[in-house]
Amino acid sequence: MIIARIEQTERSVEARWWHSGLFPTGRQCGSFGSTREGNGSAVTDTSTAPNRKDVQIVIGMARTLADDIADLQRQSSRGVIKTFLHYKKVRENYLGIQSLIFTVEDRYPRVEQSLPTGFNQWVIRAKLKALSAFTHMSHMFFSNPPLTLTHSLGAWDILSDEMTAFGAVNGYFDMMIFEAGIDDKTADALEATRIEIEEIVTMLENLLKSSPKRLEEF
Numbered sequence: 001m002i003i004a005r006i007e008q009t010e011r012s013v014e015a016r017w018w019h020s021g022l023f024p025t026g027r028q029c030g031s032f033g034s035t036r037e038g039n040g041s042a043v044t045d046t047s048t049a050p051n052r053k054d055v056q057i058v059i060g061m062a063r064t065l066a067d068d069i070a071d072l073q074r075q076s077s078r079g080v081i082k083t084f085l086h087y088k089k090v091r092e093n094y095l096g097i098q099s100l101i102f103t104v105e106d107r108y109p110r111v112e113q114s115l116p117t118g119f120n121q122w123v124i125r126a127k128l129k130a131l132s133a134f135t136h137m138s139h140m141f142f143s144n145p146p147l148t149l150t151h152s153l154g155a156w157d158i159l160s161d162e163m164t165a166f167g168a169v170n171g172y173f174d175m176m177i178f179e180a181g182i183d184d185k186t187a188d189a190l191e192a193t194r195i196e197i198e199e200i201v202t203m204l205e206n207l208l209k210s211s212p213k214r215l216e217e218f
Contacts, residue, residue: 050110050111050113050114051110051111054107054110054111055111055114055115057107058104058107058108058111058115059115061100061103061104061107062104062119062122062123064100065097065100065101065104065126066126068093068096068097068100068130069097069126069129069130069133071093072090072093072094072097072130072133072134073129073133075090075093075133075137076133076134076136076137079140080140080141080144081137081140081141082146083146084146084148084149084152084155087137087138087141088154088158090134090137091134091138091158091162094130094134097130098127098130101123101126101127101130104123105120105123108120108123118181121179121180121181124176124179124180125180125182127176128176128177128180128182128190128193131169131193132190132193135166135193135196135197135200136193136196138162138166138196138200139196139199139200142200142203142204142207143199143203145207149207150207150208150210156208159204159207159208160204160208162200162204163200163201163204163205163208166197166200166201166204167201169197170194170197170198170201173190173193173194173197177190
């Protein structure tokens with residue numbers, strides 16, 4: 001599904017960096033393409049320019065990423081997740097966003113010179129926005145889980161994986177904030193996310209104590 005959406009966005013590469021308030025705007029972006037000075041005028045340097053299609057793909061993925069994160073934030077603001085099935089769907093969407101971010105980061109070095117200055121920091125900020133939204137929803141869900149959660153099919157695997165994932169992100173959370181280049185006010189706001197992450201790890205540890213372990217093959 002993500003690939004299909006990327007292919008659709010390739011056909012329209014208007015750089016809407018302001019979309020959803022995630023991208024820098026106007027002069028902050030700079031211009032696309034690499035230029036050099038020659039005889040008093042700017043000349044496009046085509047000798048080192050990345051493949052245009054690669055640039056289009058990254059732009060398309062970035063726009064898709066902005067849409068997906070905005071949707072996740074809307075879900076986060078709507079309220080509590082009441083069922084394990086709903087949580088699995090939200091988690092699946094978040095994992096899709098993580099996968100898309102990884103792909104953008106993987107392609108970024110090849111097209112860096114054709115993207116606005118600060119694009120890499122934008123990607124990290126996008127990662128923090130997605131993490132914050134998903135963490136908030138997870139915290140609400142695990143704070144008051146359904147009585148049948150620990151006995152739901154596949155619950156052990158997901159709870160165990162989430163405890164590991166949240167524990168890991170708690171270890172490099174400060175580094176992400178530093179690399180994102182955000183201001184102190186935003187960093188302070190993200191402190192609430194850190195607290196929720198730490199509390200989620202504790203809640204998951206307790207839930208796993210009462211959850212039947214996965215069946216092992218002999």
